[in-house]
Amino acid sequence: SKPGLWRRLRSPSTTWSLLSLTLMGMVLGVIVWGGFNTAVELTNKEAFCISCHEMRDNVYKEYSENTIHYTNRTGVRATCPDCHVPKEWGPKMMRKVQASNELLHKALGSIDTREKFEAKRLQLAENEWRRMKANDSLECRNCHTLKSMDVEKQKPRAKKSHELAVKNNETCIDCHKGIAHHKPKGMKEED
Numbered sequence: 001s002k003p004g005l006w007r008r009l010r011s012p013s014t015t016w017s018l019l020s021l022t023l024m025g026m027v028l029g030v031i032v033w034g035g036f037n038t039a040v041e042l043t044n045k046e047a048f049c050i051s052c053h054e055m056r057d058n059v060y061k062e063y064s065e066n067t068i069h070y071t072n073r074t075g076v077r078a079t080c081p082d083c084h085v086p087k088e089w090g091p092k093m094m095r096k097v098q099a100s101n102e103l104l105h106k107a108l109g110s111i112d113t114r115e116k117f118e119a120k121r122l123q124l125a126e127n128e129w130r131r132m133k134a135n136d137s138l139e140c141r142n143c144h145t146l147k148s149m150d151v152e153k154q155k156p157r158a159k160k161s162h163e164l165a166v167k168n169n170e171t172c173i174d175c176h177k178g179i180a181h182h183k184p185k186g187m188k189e190e191d
Helices: 005-010 018-042 053-057 059-064 080-084 089-108 114-134 156-167
Strands: none
Touching: 018 089, 053 059
């Protein structure tokens, strides 16, 4: 009788040597890993972020119209993934898993019109602020750190605020909501 599938999978190959199978497995692993990383990096481009009209016509439009992260004296630009996708591999993968919910809502048409977007804007912003608060504004800190700021060169109000932030263990998003996008209607005063 013919051996079962499980037994055949566990038994050594009669055609290929163990070295050949190992090398083929390694090559296949490199190809799969390379393809996966390529796909992840393609989804970390601003062009991907604004490929759906919901983002292009709403938050991207606001960001590209006179924000310091889009146009400034130094010519350095922070793009969508710079602010919304962590650079480190583990947090980046967690963010990608979270983003699958956003793709579901794209498919459902939850925010496919300006009116639907504005109706959900506060909830979407609060979700993002909560995420950034939980990771200590990791994406902001890829470029900005309190320790590297020269508070003596800051305006008095900014100097005082940053000193208080250090003292109170606050993070960027605690004070800088609306830095790249309009603040949602209906925000509480403490937001």
